[in-house]
Amino acid sequence: MNEHVLTSMKTQLVLKGYSKxxxxxxxxxxxxxxxxxxxxxxxxxDSDRIRAYLFYCHTVLMLSExxxxxxxxxxxxxxxxxxxxxxIFIAIPRPxxxxxxxxxxxxEKIITGLLTIDNLKHKTLLLLAYSSGLRVSEVVALKITxxxxxxxxxxxxxxxxxxxxxVPLSKNILQILRKYYIIYTPKFWLFESQNGIxxxxxxxxxxxxxxxxxxxxxxxxCSFHSLRHSYATHLLEAGTSxxxxxxxxxxxxxxxxxxxxxxxxxxxxNIESPLDKILRKNNKII
Numbered sequence: 001m002n003e004h005v006l007t008s009m010k011t012q013l014v015l016k017g018y019s020k021x022x023x024x025x026x027x028x029x030x031x032x033x034x035x036x037x038x039x040x041x042x043x044x045x046d047s048d049r050i051r052a053y054l055f056y057c058h059t060v061l062m063l064s065e066x067x068x069x070x071x072x073x074x075x076x077x078x079x080x081x082x083x084x085x086x087x088i089f090i091a092i093p094r095p096x097x098x099x100x101x102x103x104x105x106x107x108e109k110i111i112t113g114l115l116t117i118d119n120l121k122h123k124t125l126l127l128l129a130y131s132s133g134l135r136v137s138e139v140v141a142l143k144i145t146x147x148x149x150x151x152x153x154x155x156x157x158x159x160x161x162x163x164x165x166x167v168p169l170s171k172n173i174l175q176i177l178r179k180y181y182i183i184y185t186p187k188f189w190l191f192e193s194q195n196g197i198x199x200x201x202x203x204x205x206x207x208x209x210x211x212x213x214x215x216x217x218x219x220x221x222c223s224f225h226s227l228r229h230s231y232a233t234h235l236l237e238a239g240t241s242x243x244x245x246x247x248x249x250x251x252x253x254x255x256x257x258x259x260x261x262x263x264x265x266x267x268x269x270n271i272e273s274p275l276d277k278i279l280r281k282n283n284k285i286i
Contacts, residue, residue: 002034002042005078012082019162029074042078047088050075054092065095101262102229103222105213110230113213122208124173124180125191125200126227128154131170133231133248135160136224140200142190144181149174156250165250232260 117123129139146155152169189199209224246257
């Protein structure tokens with residue numbers, strides 16, 4: 001009945017140039033949808049039946065807001081981009097997203113964590129990621145030619161959203177990179193995998209981070225991406241403009257960058273509690 005759905009979906013995603021990770025996610029969400037509706041013809045679903053399915057996702061499957069957003073995106077793509085039914089999702093609401101604050105690591109703990117790494121490759125990878133605010137997928141996919149020592153820049157090619165951008169190259173990182181290059185002699189990828197053909201995997205880089213920071217007492221929800229959050233927050237605390245930080249991080253929307261104002265210790269420290277103000281004005285001590 002619905003054998004054609006995944007094939008048609010994949011063809012359209014590939015033709016529109018979606019990333020491999022997005023294709024995998026969308027196909028997974030559509031597969032889950034087809035698994036629930038079983039022998040019912042997916043192509044005949046209207047807005048009411050899709051609403052009923054999403055209600056089932058909320059109340060029976062108890063899916064998270066993020067998963068439901070992802071499933072809606074996949075369904076919307078199929079019905080609007082494959083079947084060309086453009087208005088089918090107009091009356092279908094999305095769950096309100098929970099705004100999570102970035103997990104930021106202090107400058108002191110970042111330096112402590114990075115400098116205790118004995119493996120030069122691991123140390124170089126993490127230092128480069130933090131010093132330039134790179135995503136884990138970006139740092140592992142760097143080529144040797146992406147490091148421009150003349151202009152002191154790092155080229156990020158096809159970052160998230162297939163966007164290219166340039167970020168500053170730290171002077172200290174350049175010295176470490178030169179030492180790293182002499183010892184490891186990479187041929188194409190800056191951080192090669194053990195087979196010497198592929199680049200270092202995202203999973204391996206995440207394990208490197210976990211091992212490096214596991215002894216620092218960091219919260220369990222800190223991850224490799226916390227280095228990027230910390231980079232942005234530390235730039236903001238040093239007086240760098242939000243617009244410039246937005247460009248460095250490759251954010252499409254300034255609202256994404258504005259999250260860092262909520263975790264900047266400079267902003268928080270400059271706010272005086274009304275209680276402290278009253279006690280100070282009246283020379284009172286609790």
